[in-house]
Amino acid sequence: MNRRNVREEMIKGAVSLLAERGVHGTSFAVVTEATNTPRGSIYHHFPGGKNELIEKAVDSIGGLVTALIDAVDAATPADVVEVFFGSWRSALRASNFDGNCAVANTAIGAGEDDSLRVASQHVFEKWHRSLTSAFIRSGADTSASSDYAAVCIAAAEGALIMGRASRNDSVFDALSRQLKLLVSASGR
Amino acid sequence: MNRRNVREEMIKGAVSLLAERGVHGTSFAVVTEATNTPRGSIYHHFPGGKNELIEKAVDSIGGLVTALIDAVDAATPADVVEVFFGSWRSALRASNFDGNCAVANTAIGAGEDDSLRVASQHVFEKWHRSLTSAFIRSGADTSASSDYAAVCIAAAEGALIMGRASRNDSVFDALSRQLKLLVSASGR
DNA sequence: CATTCACTATGATGACTGTCATAGACCCTA
DNA sequence: TAGGGTCTATGACAGTCATCATAGTGAATG
Numbered sequence: 001m002n003r004r005n006v007r008e009e010m011i012k013g014a015v016s017l018l019a020e021r022g023v024h025g026t027s028f029a030v031v032t033e034a035t036n037t038p039r040g041s042i043y044h045h046f047p048g049g050k051n052e053l054i055e056k057a058v059d060s061i062g063g064l065v066t067a068l069i070d071a072v073d074a075a076t077p078a079d080v081v082e083v084f085f086g087s088w089r090s091a092l093r094a095s096n097f098d099g100n101c102a103v104a105n106t107a108i109g110a111g112e113d114d115s116l117r118v119a120s121q122h123v124f125e126k127w128h129r130s131l132t133s134a135f136i137r138s139g140a141d142t143s144a145s146s147d148y149a150a151v152c153i154a155a156a157e158g159a160l161i162m163g164r165a166s167r168n169d170s171v172f173d174a175l176s177r178q179l180k181l182l183v184s185a186s187g188r
Numbered sequence: 189m190n191r192r193n194v195r196e197e198m199i200k201g202a203v204s205l206l207a208e209r210g211v212h213g214t215s216f217a218v219v220t221e222a223t224n225t226p227r228g229s230i231y232h233h234f235p236g237g238k239n240e241l242i243e244k245a246v247d248s249i250g251g252l253v254t255a256l257i258d259a260v261d262a263a264t265p266a267d268v269v270e271v272f273f274g275s276w277r278s279a280l281r282a283s284n285f286d287g288n289c290a291v292a293n294t295a296i297g298a299g300e301d302d303s304l305r306v307a308s309q310h311v312f313e314k315w316h317r318s319l320t321s322a323f324i325r326s327g328a329d330t331s332a333s334s335d336y337a338a339v340c341i342a343a344a345e346g347a348l349i350m351g352r353a354s355r356n357d358s359v360f361d362a363l364s365r366q367l368k369l370l371v372s373a374s375g376r
Numbered sequence: 377c378a379t380t381c382a383c384t385a386t387g388a389t390g391a392c393t394g395t396c397a398t399a400g401a402c403c404c405t406a
Numbered sequence: 407t408a409g410g411g412t413c414t415a416t417g418a419c420a421g422t423c424a425t426c427a428t429a430g431t432g433a434a435t436g
Contacts, residue, residue, distance in 0.1 A: 006413085006414095021299075022210070022212075022296060022297060024210075024212045024393090025299075027392080027393065027394080028393085028394070028395095029392075029393080029394095038413080038414050038415075039414085039415080039416090040413085040414045040415045040416070041412095041413055041414050041415090042394095042395095043395075043396065044412080044413065044414085045413090049394070049395070050393095050394065050395090100296055104296075104346075104349045105296060107349050107350075107352060107353040108210060108288055108293060108296060108349060108352075109210060110353075111209075111213075117352075117353055117355075120353045121353040121354045121355075124350050124353055124354065125354075144366070146362065147362040147365060147366045148366065150359055150362040150363065151343060151362060151363055151366050151367070153346065153350070154342075154343045154344075154345075154346030154347045154349075154350060154359060154363060155339060155342045155343045155346055156342075156346065157342075157345065157346030157349055157350070158292075158341065158342030158343055158344065158345030158346035158347075159342045159346075161292045161295050161296060161342075161345055162295075162312050162341070162342060162345070164295060164296075164305075165295040165305055165308045165309040165312055166309045166312065166313070167305075167309075171338055171342060174334065174335040174338040174339060175338065175339055175342060177335060178332070178335045178336065178339050178370060179339070181370065181373070182366060182369065182370045185369070185373065194383085212423090215422080215423065215424080216423085216424070216425095217422080217423080217424095226383080226384050226385075227384085227385080227386090228383080228384040228385045228386075229382090229383055229384055229385090230424095230425095231425075231426070232382075232383060232384080233383090237424070237425070238423095238424065238425090
């Protein structure tokens with residue numbers, strides 16, 4: 001836990017906690033306890049305080065998911081839907097139905113300070129661009145791909161909330177089923 | 189502000205604050221200040237403390253929206269989509285892009301105590317049933333209506349988050365456009 | 377008039393929050 | 407060996423949170 005990775009550990013822990021408990025639940029006390037990182041050096045690593053930590057956490061998970069989307073090499077638009085929803089679904093399961101999207105939680109928990117809101121906005125935009133490209137690559141209708149991406153992201157975010165509320169991920173079945181139909185209609 | 193409506197005032201105020209600031213931001217101090225209700229009688233009206241207030245607020249807004257859905261008398265499935273998203277969209281605008289769905293915020297902000305999670309779960313289920321019926325009434329494919337309802341609710345919840353993050357409601361355009369196509373495909 | 381009840385006012389409690397100052401520990405370089 | 411920069415430990419700070427106890431109000435009932 002010494003040397004240089006304390007900062008990274010904190011950011012990583014903040015991502016998990018952000019998904020599970022939101023911005024307010026991600027207090028420094030909880031972060032340091034969950035990650036076994038030293039409480040004394042917080043303002044050394046994050047001079048901007050809590051906001052800086054959360055921002056970095058949002059950037060981190062945002063970039064990670066973006067990379068995941070960019071790596072999708074699907075043969076059909078329906079496969080893009082399958083992979084995208086499948087990832088979120090398994091994330092929900094992995095959290096034992098106790099986690100939401102960290103970015104969504106940040107957008108919701110953003111207070112007066114606009115920095116957090118803007119950070120999550122940028123992530124959403126990045127995801128939208130990447131997913132749009134993925135749809136185009138898979139042979140979807142080019143002019144509709146942006147719409148498809150928006151629908152998928154919005155639906156996934158909503159499904160996470162509903163799935164968590166019901167401790168059940170069957171919502172994803174309906175979404176996957178219908179959105180596959182939608183994106184297949186015009187493509188190919 | 190005397191007599192019997194203090195309780196109702198508090199619940200009403202809690203709904204607004206819940207949508208804007210989430211569970212944690214809906215503190216008693218803020219509620220009483222925003223509604224000009226007496227701070228001293230909180231535990232008289234809500235012996236269950238904060239949880240009871242939030243629960244009642246979720247029930248309240250849940251029933252209100254349910255009634256709204258039940259009142260929809262649409263000629264086509266596409267019209268159901270139009271009305272449903274239109275309502276959420278104008279709610280977002282009305283809040284100056286600073287409000288989410290109060291029920292979603294409660295689901296997210298629910299802590300260890302399961303009561304809040306369950307309350308929001310029930311509301312989501314109620315909405316799902318009502319919207320499914322609305323689709324069936326409008327002539328949509330009966331076996332697909334449940335899926336349609338799930339997709340619409342999830343997408344709307346996600347769109348609220350994204351719209352708030354970007355202070356922009358153009359996401360709703362894409363959603364409305366595509367989901368109208370989807371629900372029209374099999375219906376009629 | 378007296379009692380009871382619904383409601384309100386005030387303030388204390390202890391826990392937790394983000395923030396920061398101070399001082400000590402570690403290790404690389406000279 | 408000495409110095410200096412990076413990191414850590416400890417704890418104080420002002421504030422807010424939910425909760426509750428105590429005391430008080432006024433009105434309706436008996």
